[in-house]
Amino acid sequence: MTEHTDPAERFTVSIGVREGVIVASASGELDYHHAGRFQERISEAWETLRSPALILNMAAVAFCDSMGIGVLVLLRNRSREQGRLLVLSALPAHLERVLTLTGLRGAFLIEPSVEDAIRSVAGSSGTQ
Template identity: 50%
Template sequence: MDEQSDSTERFTVTISLHEDYIVARVAGELDYQTSELLHRQVKDAWEATHPLGLVMDLSGVTFCDSMGIGVLVLLLKQSREQHSNLALSNIPPLLERILTITGLRTAFQVEASVEEAVQTVQAPPQPDPPKTTNADG
């Protein structure tokens, strides 16, 4: 078995569609080989339902590389474009550390449990913070 098929066989995305939100449970290695699969499955579910929010349950993630982080950022951007909320839940310590080191931890709404994340995504979407300019002209 080659490395690519081995990685994708150990990776799963389970999508649960609800009335006004989606829960995507991710398990395995979120990396350059699997990030496109995650993006495609979430995007397909989003387009089929047009939910108010998306909860990403990351409790099963065992590894994450830069492509995995990139797909999370892409999903965040797309959620904002669609005026939808995105919340991450059950972040493993390794992923929490990566998000913190890269400065991305504050960009995401992070909750301890799926239930808390569901409450977060059902709230009205938060607008992007206003851009500040230097008034010292």
Template identity: 35%
Template sequence: MVAVVGELDYDTSAGLRDLFTTLPLEPGRHLVLDLACMKFCDSSGISALIAARNHAQSAGADLTLAAVPANTLRVLRVIGLDQLFPLHPDAESAVGDLTARLASSPRACPRRHPAARRGPARCGRLAEGHHGPRRDLPGHALLADRR
């Protein structure tokens, strides 16, 4: 899970794009982009969301948006991107949906699928002193197998 905090605009969208290039996306992975703390999103931010989706798809991974603020959701609906992105009302439901799909998968294996084994998938906080180096955008990284 990657949480976007504050504004996603011309000044910050490059940081999100750069962050996505550093994530270990590969076929069978699923990434949740939590927008609950996003205060503003302009056209550069929308472009960054599309670039993130394209980056995930080119790696064979999936990207889901969670807790999209009402004003951004309205824009996504007007331009038809609500049909392009899976949307969840909050990060917990996005992770819960992923966990349920993993658990119900006939190929689910506790050894290969830590998210299915532990209930809600674990995260690696992208902040100094938690689980790794500080990144340009504060947040969490959650990558889980969907195989």
């Protein structure tokens, strides 16, 4: 017996504001099927909430393929163009390894937890 899971059920993004900073928590598989929706949700939150910074809580991301990495790079580039901070927090080991192997780890501001990311944003001048 084969179990079929709807791809939409394998990835969620919850968005909130903590201490004036957007915190988006991703959960599941950030892959080809979900990267576009992830990008849309983050872009909408940034436009609607107009925060100078956005923290991506990646703790519950179980898998990330090249499309997911591409969206992270796109969001990083967009944040720099707009003079906003993008902080990745709580990276799972597999995602940190991919960023390291691709040479992208140094391109991102990365903090071990959402709380550390909030402190980093609070102590920042607003540029990456």
